[in-house]
Amino acid sequence: MKITISVLKADIGSIGGHIKPSQKVMEAVRSYVDSQARNLLIDYYLSSTGDDIAILCTHTKGANHPDIHRLAWEAFLAGTEIAKKSGLYGAGQDLLKDAFSGNVKGMGPAVAELEIEERENEAFIFFAADKTDPGAYNLPFYLAFADPMYCSGLILSSRMSQGFKFKVMDVGYVEKNKTIELNVPEDLYDLATLLRDAEKYVIESIYSRATGHQAVAISTQRLHNIAGKYTGKDDPVALVRTQGEFPATGEILAPFNIGHYVAGFMRGSHIGPLMPCRLNTTISYFDGPPVVTGAAFSMKEGKLTEPADVFDHPYWDAVRLDVARKATEIRRQGFCGASMLPYSELEYGGVVEKLQQLEKRFVISD
Numbered sequence: 001m002k003i004t005i006s007v008l009k010a011d012i013g014s015i016g017g018h019i020k021p022s023q024k025v026m027e028a029v030r031s032y033v034d035s036q037a038r039n040l041l042i043d044y045y046l047s048s049t050g051d052d053i054a055i056l057c058t059h060t061k062g063a064n065h066p067d068i069h070r071l072a073w074e075a076f077l078a079g080t081e082i083a084k085k086s087g088l089y090g091a092g093q094d095l096l097k098d099a100f101s102g103n104v105k106g107m108g109p110a111v112a113e114l115e116i117e118e119r120e121n122e123a124f125i126f127f128a129a130d131k132t133d134p135g136a137y138n139l140p141f142y143l144a145f146a147d148p149m150y151c152s153g154l155i156l157s158s159r160m161s162q163g164f165k166f167k168v169m170d171v172g173y174v175e176k177n178k179t180i181e182l183n184v185p186e187d188l189y190d191l192a193t194l195l196r197d198a199e200k201y202v203i204e205s206i207y208s209r210a211t212g213h214q215a216v217a218i219s220t221q222r223l224h225n226i227a228g229k230y231t232g233k234d235d236p237v238a239l240v241r242t243q244g245e246f247p248a249t250g251e252i253l254a255p256f257n258i259g260h261y262v263a264g265f266m267r268g269s270h271i272g273p274l275m276p277c278r279l280n281t282t283i284s285y286f287d288g289p290p291v292v293t294g295a296a297f298s299m300k301e302g303k304l305t306e307p308a309d310v311f312d313h314p315y316w317d318a319v320r321l322d323v324a325r326k327a328t329e330i331r332r333q334g335f336c337g338a339s340m341l342p343y344s345e346l347e348y349g350g351v352v353e354k355l356q357q358l359e360k361r362f363v364i365s366d
């Protein structure tokens with residue numbers, strides 16, 4: 001049976017700064033989605049990660065369907081109304097355009113969609129990250145789909161040994177979508193060359209070469225490119241099918257124990273380690289650290305089970321301690337060098353204005 005899994009995510013306001021959305025806002029979004037679900041959806045799951053709300057839903061309409069995108073847009077508008085009434089911070093901040101025109105891409109919300117032929121026992125993980133951008137998934141998914149040091153299936157399973165196809169987007173190119181397809185293992189070094197620069201080259205999707213089936217979809221929207229100025233970090237979502245022809249759930253999770261350094265953190269302008277957290281985790285230290293949550297599902301004819309919280313295990317408590325230590329360590333050097341993003345990626349204009357002022361005071365001499 002052909003099923004589409006869509007996840008649409010937006011920051012429409014939160015309590016006490018950028019910590020988490022309020023219960024009232026969550027209820028407003030839920031009640032709107034619920035009112036439309038009977039006609040449009042097979043199932044849905046609503047969640048928050050940091051200050052972002054994600055609507056995960058299943059249906060038979062295919063990717064980029066205006067009815068599904070409209071449903072999410074209007075649910076976020078309903079939530080925004082309550083956020084404004086309650087005085088939440090940044091109410092409606094990711095809804096960058098006034099009128100809906102058929103697709104939320106380019107309007108602020110992040111979107112990832114998988115249109116699949118559902119397997120007998122379909123298993124997938126929905127990841128949501130806050131205080132970072134889409135390049136945050138480059139390293140973990142490269143390791144999970146291309147490196148046998150992390151994914152033993154690449155040498156133990158004959159289907160997986162045929163490798164995977166990565167579709168990578170140049171998110172610096174704003175006029176249209178600019179993508180490249182690379183096959184691993186043979187294009188491994190070319191892939192690594194691109195993924196090294198996670199602010200420019202971002203994994204958009206991954207496919208099994210044995211079956212051609214899509215394994216991964218990642219939101220690649222960059223708010224900065226849409227609004228032309230800082231309006232919040234892009235906080236990417238990802239859908240990853242697991243098991244059988246794809247890496248096992250545990251192989252997908254394994255690289256998240258690195259707590260690798262990503263762009264984001266305070267004011268979207270720093271570098272911090274990505275902390276794997278329990279579902280519904282909020283934001284704290286230095287508006288961070290950047291967090292990622294994972295909800296694993298099984299699905300039958302589009303009906304979802306309850307989520308299994310993939311980072312809710314004693315193992316990840318130990319990882320979190322280590323990542324907290326990494327976060328404190330890089331913060332010790334404040335604004336200096338590698339702890340703050342380079343000039344081109346700074347999300348606030350203040351530095352640019354200051355440099356323009358200071359330029360006038362420079363003196364040129366021999």
Ligand code: F6R
Nearest residue numbers: 018131232233265266267268287
């Ligand atoms: C990061 C983020 C926060 C804000 C920071 C300052 O995505 O949203 O770190 O940038 O709290 O917010 P303003 O400038 O609104 O006071």
Ligand code: MG
Nearest residue numbers: 051052130235
């Ligand atoms: Mg956010």
Ligand code: MG
Nearest residue numbers: 011018051232
């Ligand atoms: Mg935000």
